[in-house]
Amino acid sequence: KAGVTQTPRYLIKTRGQQVTLSCSPISGHRSVSWYQQTPGQGLQFLFEYFSETQRNKGNFPGRFSGRQFSNSRSEMNVSTLELGDSALYLCASSLLASGELFFGEGSRLTVL
Amino acid sequence: KQEVTQIPAALSVPEGENLVLNCSFTDSAIYNLQWFRQDPGKGLTSLLLIQSSQREQTSGRLNASLDKSSGRSTLYIAASQPGDSATYLCAVRSLSLASGGSYIPTFGRGTSLIVHP
Numbered sequence: 001k002a003g004v005t006q007t008p009r010y011l012i013k014t015r016g017q018q019v020t021l022s023c024s025p026i027s028g029h030r031s032v033s034w035y036q037q038t039p040g041q042g043l044q045f046l047f048e049y050f051s052e053t054q055r056n057k058g059n060f061p062g063r064f065s066g067r068q069f070s071n072s073r074s075e076m077n078v079s080t081l082e083l084g085d086s087a088l089y090l091c092a093s094s095l096l097a098s099g100e101l102f103f104g105e106g107s108r109l110t111v112l
Numbered sequence: 113k114q115e116v117t118q119i120p121a122a123l124s125v126p127e128g129e130n131l132v133l134n135c136s137f138t139d140s141a142i143y144n145l146q147w148f149r150q151d152p153g154k155g156l157t158s159l160l161l162i163q164s165s166q167r168e169q170t171s172g173r174l175n176a177s178l179d180k181s182s183g184r185s186t187l188y189i190a191a192s193q194p195g196d197s198a199t200y201l202c203a204v205r206s207l208s209l210a211s212g213g214s215y216i217p218t219f220g221r222g223t224s225l226i227v228h229p
Contacts, residue, residue: 043219056214090155101146103155
């Protein structure tokens with residue numbers, strides 16, 4: 001059974017650009033959540049989707065957005081990138097909302 | 113607002129020792145608690161999930177306990193091995209009024225474990 005797949009694994013952007021990250025959950029999982037991990041702030045919750053609906057949202061500015069498709073795949077978008085957005089972005093899937101989380105390998109974003 | 117603290121922040125032990133990692137949280141109204149390991153530059157690997165109605169979970173050499181009343185969870189690693197070297201994180205899913213009354217996960221900063229031969 002394939003795990004959670006995140007693409008791209010690494011990317012470099014410049015300030016002001018936007019970026020879209022993709023996450024394919026474990027087959028059968030309908031919940032996808034996103035996290036930002038930095039040395040300074042640790043691992044922080046961004047948002048969670050279940051059946052194409054955003055269920056929960058963390059304390060991040062509106063520049064961070066996401067969506068989920070009918071096949072449960074999810075994307076997150078960060079607009080107007082800032083240097084502080086450099087981080088490892090992790091996606092997790094679960095069978096049910098609020099269930100056991102299974103993480104992907106992450107997308108490492110560097111903003112120059 | 114839920115706050116999760118993990119002690120110690122770092123730990124270095126010789127192979128074969130039994131270990132206890134601690135996770136404390138401020139709001140006892142939790143939905144579940146999950147322990148993970150993270151290798152450098154990698155994602156998180158789920159180790160154990162404890163639902164709020166449970167007291168402990170076991171998997172192989174790992175045992176996790178949960179005491180909601182005191183706001184504590186411990187991860188016990190028996191007979192540690194060099195392959196156990198990683199950062200161990202706990203995540204508590206609890207009610208967040210700021211998120212519209214939904215249950216969201218809050219992570220500790222982790223315990224960095226080194227097991228040397």
